[in-house]
Amino acid sequence: MxxxxxxxxxxxIACRLFSQKGYHGTTIRDISEACGILSGSLYAHINTKEDxxxxxxxxxxxxxxxSLEPIVKSGKTASQKLREAVKAHMHVIxxxxxAATVFFHEWKALTGDRYEQIRKKRDSYERLWAAILxxxxxxxxxxxxxxxxxxxxxxxxxxxxxxxxxxxxxxxxDEVADRFVEMILIGFQA
Amino acid sequence: MxxxxxxxxxxxIACRLFSQKGYHGTTIRDISEACGILSGSLYAHINTKEDxxxxxxxxxxxxxxxSLEPIVKSGKTASQKLREAVKAHMHVIxxxxxAATVFFHEWKALTGDRYEQIRKKRDSYERLWAAILxxxxxxxxxxxxxxxxxxxxxxxxxxxxxxxxxxxxxxxxDEVADRFVEMILIGFQA
DNA sequence: CCTACCGATCGGTAGG
DNA sequence: CCTACCGATCGGTAGG
Numbered sequence: 001m002x003x004x005x006x007x008x009x010x011x012x013i014a015c016r017l018f019s020q021k022g023y024h025g026t027t028i029r030d031i032s033e034a035c036g037i038l039s040g041s042l043y044a045h046i047n048t049k050e051d052x053x054x055x056x057x058x059x060x061x062x063x064x065x066x067s068l069e070p071i072v073k074s075g076k077t078a079s080q081k082l083r084e085a086v087k088a089h090m091h092v093i094x095x096x097x098x099a100a101t102v103f104f105h106e107w108k109a110l111t112g113d114r115y116e117q118i119r120k121k122r123d124s125y126e127r128l129w130a131a132i133l134x135x136x137x138x139x140x141x142x143x144x145x146x147x148x149x150x151x152x153x154x155x156x157x158x159x160x161x162x163x164x165x166x167x168x169x170x171x172x173x174d175e176v177a178d179r180f181v182e183m184i185l186i187g188f189q190a
Numbered sequence: 191m192x193x194x195x196x197x198x199x200x201x202x203i204a205c206r207l208f209s210q211k212g213y214h215g216t217t218i219r220d221i222s223e224a225c226g227i228l229s230g231s232l233y234a235h236i237n238t239k240e241d242x243x244x245x246x247x248x249x250x251x252x253x254x255x256x257s258l259e260p261i262v263k264s265g266k267t268a269s270q271k272l273r274e275a276v277k278a279h280m281h282v283i284x285x286x287x288x289a290a291t292v293f294f295h296e297w298k299a300l301t302g303d304r305y306e307q308i309r310k311k312r313d314s315y316e317r318l319w320a321a322i323l324x325x326x327x328x329x330x331x332x333x334x335x336x337x338x339x340x341x342x343x344x345x346x347x348x349x350x351x352x353x354x355x356x357x358x359x360x361x362x363x364d365e366v367a368d369r370f371v372e373m374i375l376i377g378f379q380a
Numbered sequence: 381c382c383t384a385c386c387g388a389t390c391g392g393t394a395g396g
Numbered sequence: 397c398c399t400a401c402c403g404a405t406c407g408g409t410a411g412g
Contacts, residue, residue, distance in 0.1 A: 040398075153374075156346045238407080387406105
């Protein structure tokens with residue numbers, strides 16, 4: 001029989017496996033065996049393998065969007081917003097490293113409408129960052145940067161985090177974010 | 191019969207497909223059909239599917255290493271080295287976008303010794319960047335940065351490029367590199 | 381490079 | 397959630 005909370009357990013296991021071996025590199029049997037059930041039994045909980053990928057990536061997208069929206073809407077300065085945005089982004093990755101890895105690395109394996117849904121949410125997320133940078137450039141708080149390139153720089157740093165950050169290392173996500181923002185704001189040059 | 195240059199053609203086609211659909215998402219039949227031959231015929235040119243992935247990623251690794259080594263060894267200032275290093279990195283990506291995508295996105299699908307070989311070359315590449323940053327920090331040319339975090343920042347920007355850069359866009363790789371380095375050196379803050 | 385094929389495994393289903 | 401299974405496809409091979 002279907003256990004209560006079993007679906008969440010399956011999602012967590014699929015998330016771990018997708019993050020380690022990729023979506024196409026993970027089989028239904030990999031997931032079911034890690035759950036301690038047979039492959040056919042998985043279909044009491046899901047309809048297709050892609051359901052798992054979509055739910056993982058969609059939750060990821062919502063986590064990033066939900067953490068950034070209030071920051072953009074706040075009345076703080078662009079520098080403060082930038083700092084908090086990077087922190088929020090790092091926090092989402094820290095709290096859901098496997099899901100973040102799947103979100104960044106595997107979302108293109110989605111097909112059709114689901115691919116489009118996630119693509120749109122990624123676009124929305126980028127627009128929120130654009131708003132912060134545009135504000136800082138317009139107000140004179142930042143230099144006269146090319147907004148798109150400045151955004152690409154910040155998002156590169158933020159998005160690459162899942163590739164190297166491991167919870168339990170020397171630095172907490174919060175400290176990493178602070179140091180990155182400091183370097184971005186004041187530059188390397190002495 | 192095996193055509194002259196056929197192997198290079200197969201590599202280029204595999205590279206394109208791996209970059210579009212991922213290594214595990216691409217089948218031997220996808221590759222052979224794109225070549226206009228049958229799947230079994232592919233094995234007149236290769237031994238395994240993983241051979242293709244290894245050759246693509248290994249060439250990628252060599253391209254990055256080969257372009258950075260002379261810059262690190264040159265007698266220029268750390269800032270100049272940093273600028274040229276970012277440019278060289280972007281040039282490699284620009285000239286081999288599909289291979290770069292496979293190199294960054296699919297190398298973890300390699301197994302055993304081949305995984306280790308590429309991992310080591312990636313480590314070597316990072317050490318070359320570390321040398322530039324250490325030099326700049328030690329000489330006082332850069333601020334007293336945490337070398338590892340500074341390196342992560344620069345490499346995040348450089349490595350993320352394959353995700354968004356498309357040749358034929360408004361900016362050439364060289365200009366993008368220049369602007370990124372400028373922002374990294376002098377910062378956003380007005 | 382083709383013909384012809386192999387065993388293994390894939391995602392998924394019917395019925396209980 | 398198991399038993400039992402499906403057709404399709406996978407990477408790869410033997411022989412020419």
